[in-house]
Amino acid sequence: MGVLHRKESATTASRVFDAMRHDLVNGRFAAGEKVAINGLKEQYQVGLSPLREALNRLAAYGLLVQENQRGFRVPRLDRRELDDVAGMRRELEGMALERAILNGDAEWESELLAAAHRLKRADLSPTKVDEWEQLHTRFHSTLVAPCGSVWLLRFIDQLHDQFDRYRRMAPGVPEVRKVLDAQHGELVELALERDVKAARALLEDHIERSYEVALGSCK
Amino acid sequence: MGVLHRKESATTASRVFDAMRHDLVNGRFAAGEKVAINGLKEQYQVGLSPLREALNRLAAYGLLVQENQRGFRVPRLDRRELDDVAGMRRELEGMALERAILNGDAEWESELLAAAHRLKRADLSPTKVDEWEQLHTRFHSTLVAPCGSVWLLRFIDQLHDQFDRYRRMAPGVPEVRKVLDAQHGELVELALERDVKAARALLEDHIERSYEVALGSCK
DNA sequence: TGTTGTTAAAAAATCGATTATCTGTACTAG
DNA sequence: CTAGTACAGATAATCGATTTTTTAACAACA
Numbered sequence: 001m002g003v004l005h006r007k008e009s010a011t012t013a014s015r016v017f018d019a020m021r022h023d024l025v026n027g028r029f030a031a032g033e034k035v036a037i038n039g040l041k042e043q044y045q046v047g048l049s050p051l052r053e054a055l056n057r058l059a060a061y062g063l064l065v066q067e068n069q070r071g072f073r074v075p076r077l078d079r080r081e082l083d084d085v086a087g088m089r090r091e092l093e094g095m096a097l098e099r100a101i102l103n104g105d106a107e108w109e110s111e112l113l114a115a116a117h118r119l120k121r122a123d124l125s126p127t128k129v130d131e132w133e134q135l136h137t138r139f140h141s142t143l144v145a146p147c148g149s150v151w152l153l154r155f156i157d158q159l160h161d162q163f164d165r166y167r168r169m170a171p172g173v174p175e176v177r178k179v180l181d182a183q184h185g186e187l188v189e190l191a192l193e194r195d196v197k198a199a200r201a202l203l204e205d206h207i208e209r210s211y212e213v214a215l216g217s218c219k
Numbered sequence: 220m221g222v223l224h225r226k227e228s229a230t231t232a233s234r235v236f237d238a239m240r241h242d243l244v245n246g247r248f249a250a251g252e253k254v255a256i257n258g259l260k261e262q263y264q265v266g267l268s269p270l271r272e273a274l275n276r277l278a279a280y281g282l283l284v285q286e287n288q289r290g291f292r293v294p295r296l297d298r299r300e301l302d303d304v305a306g307m308r309r310e311l312e313g314m315a316l317e318r319a320i321l322n323g324d325a326e327w328e329s330e331l332l333a334a335a336h337r338l339k340r341a342d343l344s345p346t347k348v349d350e351w352e353q354l355h356t357r358f359h360s361t362l363v364a365p366c367g368s369v370w371l372l373r374f375i376d377q378l379h380d381q382f383d384r385y386r387r388m389a390p391g392v393p394e395v396r397k398v399l400d401a402q403h404g405e406l407v408e409l410a411l412e413r414d415v416k417a418a419r420a421l422l423e424d425h426i427e428r429s430y431e432v433a434l435g436s437c438k
Numbered sequence: 439t440g441t442t443g444t445t446a447a448a449a450a451a452t453c454g455a456t457t458a459t460c461t462g463t464a465c466t467a468g
Numbered sequence: 469c470t471a472g473t474a475c476a477g478a479t480a481a482t483c484g485a486t487t488t489t490t491t492a493a494c495a496a497c498a
Contacts, residue, residue, distance in 0.1 A: 011287050011451065013275070037480075047453050049268065052481085056232070056272045060279035062373075068230050069459055071480060081369070088370045091314065150300070151307045151381075154281075155374050162370075230481065256450075266483050271451085288489055290450060 012050035017057050019044060024063045024074065025161050026130070027168045035064065035072040062158060063165075077166060077218040085162045086211040092159065093207065094200045096144035096152050101196050104146040109192055115142040116188045120181070133164070139184060143191065143203075163214065170216035176209055183209075231269035236276050238263060243282045243293065244380050245349070246387045254283065254291040281377060282384075296385060296437040304381045305430040311378065312426065313419045315363035315371050320415050323365040328411055334361040335407045339400070352383070358403060362410065362422075382433065389435035395428055402428075 010018075020040075023029060040051055059066040065075050075081075100108070119135045122128070137160065144156060183206045190199035229237075239259075242248060259270055278285040284294050294300075319327070338354045341347070356379065363375060402425045409418035 013451080014287055038478095049271075049452050052268075053271060053275045053451090056275045057279040060276040068233055069480065070461095084368050084370050088368060095310065149303050149307060151303050151378065159370065232481080268482050272481090288450065289491090 012046050013053040013057075016044050016046055016051055016054035020054060020058060021061075021063060021161070024058070025164045025168070026133070027165065029074045031074055031165075031169070032076040033074045035074065037071065061161075063161060075165075077169060079215075079218050082163075082166050082211070082214060082218060085159055085166075086207060086214070089156070089159050089163055090204045090207050092152060092156050093140075093144060094204050096147035096149070096156060097191075097203050098196050098200055099147035099149070099152075100144045101191055101194055101199060103148050104191070108142075108146050111142050111145075112188055112191060115139040116184055119184060124177075133168075137164075143187065163210070166214040166217045167210060168217075170214050173213050173216070176213055180206065180209060180213075231265050232272040232276075235263050235265055235270055235273035239273060239277060240280075240282060240380070243277070244383045244387070245352070246384065248293045250293055250384075250388070251295040252293045254293065256290065280380075282380060294384075296388060298434075298437050301382075301385050301430070301433060301437060304378055304385075305426060305433070308375070308378050308382055309423045309426050311371060311375050312359075312363060313423050315366035315368070315375060316410075316422050317415050317419055318366040318368070318371075319363045320410055320413055320418060322367050323410070327361075327365050330361050330364075331407055331410060334358040335403055338403060343396075352387075356383075362406060382429075385433040385436045386429060389433050392432050392435070395432055399425060399428060399432075 029035075035055070037048070037051065037055075041048060044051065055064060055072050056066070058064040059072060063075075064072045066072050104112075115135070115138055119132075119139045122132045122135050124132050140160065141153075141157070144153065147153065183202060187199060187202055187206070190202060248254075254274065256267070256270065256274070260267060263270065274283060274291050275285070277283040278291060282294075283291045285291050323331075334354070334357055338351075338358045341351045341354050343351050359379065360372075360376070363372065366372065402421060406418060406421055406425070409421060
């Protein structure tokens with residue numbers, strides 16, 4: 001067991017990046033709001049340098065917009081932007097799913113079943129939303145994981161974060177939620193059957209319905 | 220003319236970001252090399268804070284890799300990575316071109332012709348390579364500009380930068396270069412004729428041939 | 439010989455303070 | 469009044485120095 005397990009000691013800047021990414025995606029900041037750097041310093045209990053480094057990363061990632069000499073702001077929720085993000089999700093995740101079904105091995109099948117199961121068992125009570133969200137994200141990421149393209153996965157993650165900003169701000173629609181949850185199970189079935197076409201169609205429909213829910217945030 | 224023309228005064232961090240992005244794409248840093256922060260301070264004549272902010276942005280953008288507690292390095296040139304980047308370029312630029320041809324208006328046609336012309340006239344002598352590269356980038360970006368998706372354009376830019384790191388390190392292949400140059404003109408023709416399928420096929424072939432040239436950098 | 443431990447030097451990350459820029463408000467001239 | 473200007477307070481960006489962590493060199497030991 002001589003494997004050198006490098007201590008994954010995060011820097012302050014990395015921790016702030018992760019925390020703020022989470023908070024931004026989950027709507028803890030008002031859309032369009034100007035980011036008060038001094039406020040954040042207290043909120044996250046960090047100094048200025050690592051905080052600014054995190055903000056710079058978030059801006060390059062697309063979760064903040066940076067305006068030279070006048071700081072950072074949270075991007076607005078904009079109908080056109082949501083259309084764009086949802087459309088790109090359809091294209092890219094559809095593409096990735098096709099490839100994943102072609103490449104995925106037995107290990108993938110197991111992980112996919114596991115991820116779907118965990119998601120199904122998780123309850124969606126108000127106090128545990130964050131937990132559910134995490135499992136949901138993990139399910140979708142497992143689904144496309146073996147697509148074989150690091151860049152495709154990277155873009156998909158980025159789009160997911162953008163999309164979730166809208167979805168998490170939108171009011172829930174219980175009856176659609178039920179359909180969406182059922183689709184997760186159906187996606188797994190189709191993936192295991194290696195039915196590329198049907199799986200892709202279903203995933204695109206899944207994204208389309210989520211999009212309609214997310215629309216509630218910027219109407 | 221009361222239009223307030225906001226001075227686009229860049230911050231030091233932004234200027235360093237732009238300069239380093241250019242230098243990284245054009246191979247001014249050895250692949251795999253560890254970035255010596257103190258060296259860069261002198262090289263770009265800036266202080267530590269703006270420099271680090273620029274490095275953080277570049278890492279989020281994918282032109283540097285960040286390893287916690289041990290700084291930044293220039294990503295290696297890796298055959299698999301190039302395959303991935305080229306493959307994604309084919310997919311995304313193909314998609315974008317189809318949409319651009321459907322959406323592009325007369326103004327686009329003019330700009331496209333202009334961009335192609337400027338590129339054709341530019342000479343590729345060793346001293347003016349940077350200039351040629353800039354026109355080349357601009358041509359490809361004009362080609363897909365009216366695709367209607369901000370995110371798609373963003374991803375394409377990112378992939379272009381990645382791809383060019385490889386291509387600029389590869390030895391030139393004059394006879395392929397001739398074919399590639401000719402294809403630029405043919406792309407314009409097909410785009411103006413609104414021949415979606417043929418244009419897409421040609422663009423994919425164009426990328427494929429460029430890829431074969433770029434391969435010379437990591438064999 | 440090879441492994442482990444110690445420590446000095448180097449490099450990265452962070453802090454505290456300073457400088458530059460912007461923003462809003464009050465004031466002035468037309 | 470209205471447009472423009474000047475100033476003060478607030479905010480952003482940057483600097484210089486400090487702290488923390490890693491790297492490398494070398495010695496002690498099995």
